[in-house]
Amino acid sequence: MRATSTLSQAAAIWSFILPAVLAVPGLPGLPDKIYGVNLGSWLVLESWMLPQECAFAKAFPDTVDQIFDGHWTSWFNQPDxxxxxxxxxxxxxxxxxxxxxxxxxxxxxxxxxxxGLAQLRRGLQQLNAAGIVAILDHHALPGVAAVNQMFAGNCTSTPMFYTDANYHRALIWTSVMTTLSHVDSAFANVVAIEAVNEPIMDATQTPGYGNFQQNFVKVLRATEFLLGVPSPGFPALPAPANGNFTAMLPNVNISSIFTAEVLSVLQDAASILVELGVIPALSHKRTQLITNFMDVNWQFNDPPNPAAAANGPQGYDNHLYYVFGGVADPNPTAYLISICNLPRVQNDAALGNSPLWFGEWGLPVQFTANDTFLTQWADAQKLAYSKGAGWIFWNFKIEKSELAEDRAREWSYLEGVELGFLTKDPSQVHDPNVCAPYITATPAT
Known part of the structure; x- marks a missing residue:
């Protein structure tokens, strides 16, 4: 396809004017070292709150919006x-x-x-005023992307995300959220969008996921291009005085991002943006968002490497929970040997998955842990994860009730600080030498 006709189609969809903007290298907007928390159970509920979001909404169709609005307002607000x-x-x-x-x-x-979108805008504005940046994580996807997981919004043993139709819906979501992140002032502190949270680990059960990764990046970059933010190798153009920007298009082939699927996604997203009352305009940021994937080592059985999809700034996410087993024997010494010799940052870097951050981790273990060990456990994990781009704790807080039992002790970041397991300054640890007795000559996994 000729570049002129490709861009003409794309421009006709949203009727944007393309200004001259320079690409920004690196990971724009993220701190040099991430010290973060997840806002879990806010806009996607977890199992201790309700058994499943979809079933609840189906059971109470007349009152669900009001009930959830009350939860959204109370669970995460200005005091948090x-x-x-x-x-x-x-x-x-x-x-x-x-x-x-x-x-x-x-x-x-x-x-x-x-x-939920109004609540997201409210929360982002409060966070921005506090100087806190945000990663938008597509946690629960169309058709459901994970097996028997409450976080998916509908707990099912037959995930249907891995189909062309649901990939397409997820890509529309990507374009809409990208547009909002660039033109809605409430999204000013959004720096990254994560494509899929925790896809099925067995890559043989996620057909087409590699193509989706490619299309995710193309859709995000094509959307940005139309908002005046160039992709590498495709610099945006100065807007012509007569408004006829098509006459100014260069004779270059950019069909690598404006494919038929991308154009279809942009068209579908444009109609949704109209419904939302969003008028696409020039980006307020003029810098690219960071595309974000779970790292290649999240899956097995010949997974697609998300590094192959990169176009512009891209980061990688890994999640590590010892409490679910399969990482180390359930005793303090085995845990500390494992975490103190963890090679995940290096292993990912060797496959092009760098920078890597640990987007979910916590203090829960498979055995009864005393306060002394939980303090060591917090220090050791922070030291291990800080070898990469940083860490994001799950979760910022946990419900404190009889039903929730004592989960907050190990799952709540704010509770962990209050109890002294986690340092008030997240860049510090209680004992920088906590790993010294556990460093081994045998690499961990």
Whole structure:
């Protein structure tokens, strides 16, 4: 396809004017070292709050929006932001469901609350005022991307995300959220969008996922291009005085990003943006968002490498929970030997998955842990994860109730600071030599 006709189609969809903007290298907007928390159970509920979001919405269709609005308002608000700022947090990862873009929901078969986008805008503005940047995490995807997981919004043993139709819906979500991140002032502190949270680990069960990774980056970069933010090798153009920008298009082939699928996604996203009352305009940021994937080593059985999809700044996410088993024997010594010799940052870098941050981790273990060990455990994990781009704790807080039992002790960042397991300054540890007795000559896995 000729470049002129390709760009003409794309421009006709949104009727943008392309200004001259220079690409920004690196990872724009992220702190030099990430010290973060997840805002879990806010806009995507977890199992201790309700059994599953979809089932609840289906059971209470007349009141679900009001009920959820009350939860959204009370679970994360200004006092929480103040607490995060006071404890040195510089980044949040915000789990989102695809249903926050309400037009993507098939109301005949899918049941989710409405009104989340207004709450997201409110929360982002509060975080921005506190100097905290945000990663938008596509946590619960169309059709469900994970097996029997409450975080997916609908707990099912038959995930259906890995189909062309649901990939397409996820890409529309990507374009809409990219546009909002660039033109809506409430999204000023959004620096990255994560494509998929925790896909099925067995790559043989995720057909087409490699193509989706490629299309995710293309859609995000094509959207940015039309908002005046260039992709590498495709600098944007000065807007012509007569408004006829098509006459100014260079004779270069950029069909590598403006493919038929991307153009279809942009067209579908444009209609949704109109419904939202969003008028696409020039980006307020003029810098690229960071594309973000779970690292290649998250999957096995010949997984696609997300590094192959990179175009512009890209970061990689790994999650590590010892409490679920399979990492180390369930005793303090085995845990510390494992974490103190963890080679994940190096292993990922060897495959091009760098910079890497650990987007989910916590203090839970498989055995009864005393306060002394939890303090060591916190220090050792922070030291290990800080060898990469940094870390994001799961979760910022946990419900404190009889039903939640004592989960906050090991799962809540703010509780961990209060109890003394986690240092108030997240860049510090209690004992920088905590790993010294556990360094071995045998590499960990």
């Amino acid at each position: 932001v103040d607490a995060l700022k006071a404890n040195g947090i510089n980044t949040v990862r915000i789990p989102l469901g695809y249903w926050i873009v309400e037009a993507l929901v098939d109301r005949a078969t899918e049941f989710y609350p409405r009104g």
